[in-house]
Amino acid sequence: MPTIKDVAQYTGLSIATISKYLNGGNVLESSRALIAEAIDKLGYKVNYAARSLKTNRTMMVGVLLPSLNVPFFSYICEMMETRLKAEGYSLVLCSYYEDPKEEIEKLRFLTMQNVDGIVLVPQFIVADDIMQIPEIAERKTPLVLLDRTIPDFDGDRILADNTSATYNAVEQFIIQGHKRIGFIIGPPEISTAYERKIGYERVLIDYSIPMDPELIRVGDYSIASGYRAMNELLDLPNPPTAVMGTNYEMTMGAVMVTFERKLRIPDDISFIGYDEVQRTMINLPITTVLQPMADLARNTADLLLKRMAGDYGAYPQVQRLKTELVLKPSIGKHTPVGSAYE
Amino acid sequence: MPTIKDVAQYTGLSIATISKYLNGGNVLESSRALIAEAIDKLGYKVNYAARSLKTNRTMMVGVLLPSLNVPFFSYICEMMETRLKAEGYSLVLCSYYEDPKEEIEKLRFLTMQNVDGIVLVPQFIVADDIMQIPEIAERKTPLVLLDRTIPDFDGDRILADNTSATYNAVEQFIIQGHKRIGFIIGPPEISTAYERKIGYERVLIDYSIPMDPELIRVGDYSIASGYRAMNELLDLPNPPTAVMGTNYEMTMGAVMVTFERKLRIPDDISFIGYDEVQRTMINLPITTVLQPMADLARNTADLLLKRMAGDYGAYPQVQRLKTELVLKPSIGKHTPVGSAYE
DNA sequence: TTGTACGCGTTATCAT
């Protein structure tokens, strides 16, 4: 492998000049051409290890996810990668397989690898454990939480406005007269699930609709759990007239049930889903909460870039990005039993 | 950041001894304890950049995929990661977004990053372009193709036996009397799609069943294309009595259509799918081709590890891993129109 | 604008 020395020798210039050329310094136009030719001829490539040794930067960003098999995350990853690569960073993607031990272990691993920054979608980890990692506590390795937050953590995080998302969605059901509204949520330890549940509870309270615990089914954000939850809801003695799924996978599971049972949406049951159901799947005419995935990705990348540049202004930064309710004809009017209209 | 020097100073030993300790050399038990204590007290961590500079290894493996949003790939990635991490390697995951330019560009990028090895799931790239990358041509950076192959490439590749997979699957239809068999394939430029099509053609020939080009629908491995293809097949003047989808996404799209049209499987139509439909989705009683994902991942990782260890025995190595046909009651008996049994 | 020379933290060779 040719080194900067070889290029210097070939051109008759010094390594300092070559280095300047490589890093965008002032070099005579004639020298530039000469160097470019040498680099091409020799097939010279910078040695990133050597550069890192000097600069203390690896140009690597660690991304730690609960799982790679979740479209929501992989979408965001791809978008972050695009943004970060434009700035010269590449991604070290890690999954902790929704395993608490792996989560903290891999977080430590990433800091050991001297990545320049870390994006974490947390699940089980506690704030104390994070802050016990010296590089993170000393802000040597900037960390940004994405999508989810955890208790007592007061670092940067980029989140969606989950509570408003479900509030506004369920409100649509209510406006159409629904009172028995099924709600399929994820594990309450995960902040997104917890917050989405809050939205549901608040809107019921605001509209003075009695809360029936039976109507809230807890899944684990998987397709199978959404499938199971939907079946449970429909098998209730007094089943809901409307149901909301609160993530992509559980929505898919629930929709599958409606197909299987040959239920027409919205004639037989009203439904609201979550995430890009209509884009990734076929064109299902189902109202969904659209999360600002692009913004989540971009803002996370931008904030991390800022921190990696040493700018700790407005720390800790907490962003709540707005979701969008994409309306489709999946919400039917519900005429109360025993009403004058019956 | 404390360095090896600090540890040496703290312990009164020389840096050479510390280095030996770190790399598993012979060190007195008393010294070991002393060093361990120093490392703990000082919070010393090895500087990987410096180590790389000396060893010429980064302990990074590059993985380049068409997309991260494909369960088949992300599963395999997670499994490879587990295997490689056990050997001390971490993964630099990249997606080329199914973009030809990005594919070659990112492959170059990974070699520039001095990853120790690369796993590539190719799509558009041509063998010549790969071999024009010096590090790869000179076997400095081992490369293993995964899942797909490309023309004229004679390097290592780990593949599934796609042709047998579809041959055996479609054969099941034929055994049950089906003659009009719909087949939803991916882009023929992708080797897996091409090979799966071959299996279909061969089995028809072997059983002397006339080939109707109308029954072969080309999708792009996406859910939407499977959905479209299935609708096209069913709208044919003389529609198939059995249909096979040849990847996970297209299978899902096709199954959606059967739900929408309220077609019962296998009463109204027989169906065979692909990939872990029954595991990731709900428990659909559909016969599927199960790809050896775990083996693909493990063998790819193992082969790459071998190459990275400098062992180029049995090069190039081409593995064809067997798929499994998981039978479920989704294939009905077809009684030919106009037969004695009608 | 260009060159000299040093140091980044580690591994490895060769003594001791």
Added chain:
DNA sequence: ATGATAACGCGTACAA
């Protein structure tokens, strides 16, 4: 078993 020391390839004062 341990130590002194020379690389590894690059960036950067500082000098010219």
